Amino acid sequence: xxxxxxxxxxxxxxxxxxxxxxxxxxxxxxxxxxxxxxxxxxxxxxxxxxxxxxxxxxxxxxxxxxxxxxxxxxxxxxxxxxxxxxxxxxxxxxxxxxxxxxxxxxxxxxxxxxxxxxxxxxxxxxxxxxxxxxxxxxxxxxxxxxxxxxxxxxxxxxxxxxxxxxxxxxxxxxxxxx
Numbered sequence: 001x002x003x004x005x006x007x008x009x010x011x012x013x014x015x016x017x018x019x020x021x022x023x024x025x026x027x028x029x030x031x032x033x034x035x036x037x038x039x040x041x042x043x044x045x046x047x048x049x050x051x052x053x054x055x056x057x058x059x060x061x062x063x064x065x066x067x068x069x070x071x072x073x074x075x076x077x078x079x080x081x082x083x084x085x086x087x088x089x090x091x092x093x094x095x096x097x098x099x100x101x102x103x104x105x106x107x108x109x110x111x112x113x114x115x116x117x118x119x120x121x122x123x124x125x126x127x128x129x130x131x132x133x134x135x136x137x138x139x140x141x142x143x144x145x146x147x148x149x150x151x152x153x154x155x156x157x158x159x160x161x162x163x164x165x166x167x168x169x170x171x172x173x174x175x176x177x178x
Contacts, residue, residue, distance in 0.1 A: 028076035034084065034092040035074040037129070066169075072129035080127050083107045086134060088119040090163065095122075108135055 075082060079097035081104040086092050098104050104124045111122035112135040123134040158168035
């Protein structure tokens with residue numbers, strides 16, 4: 001009987017700990033890097049209109065091709081908003097989550113005080129995986145030639161989709177940016 005009670009006691013401790021470990025394992029950890037996912041189902045048109053891609057203008061065809069490669073962040077929780085840190089290499093790290101936008105704003109502004117460096121920007125991500133707010137700029141246009149910043153209104157800057165800087169996606173005149 002004594003052996004049975006010991007086994008029963010050990011069994012209760014082991015089995016009551018299993019669900020708790022499963023809950024902890026599924027919850028995101030602060031600093032976890034977000035995964036990027038492709039969203040291929042996005043279309044810029046009204047769904048009532050049928051699309052015949054052969055009849056579209058070249059710029060529409062190119063835009064539709066680019067939208068098939070559109071990437072979003074995979075949310076890590078079921079909350080309405082997630083607070084994350086955006087790094088200069090394009091990665092995002094999870095910090096906290098909340099269901100209230102006002103609370104998310106407070107959290108992001110507190111994080112801005114801790115990370116007052118231009119390579120880390122606190123941001124809010126909605127439950128669709130889109131960055132909807134950041135405490136600082138999310139992109140910069142710096143046009144340099146041979147290590148010198150170019151000045152003037154005739155300077156055109158190529159915009160690239162990734163950090164490899166191999167294929168220009170579009171271009172912009174940096175004077176037209178506020």
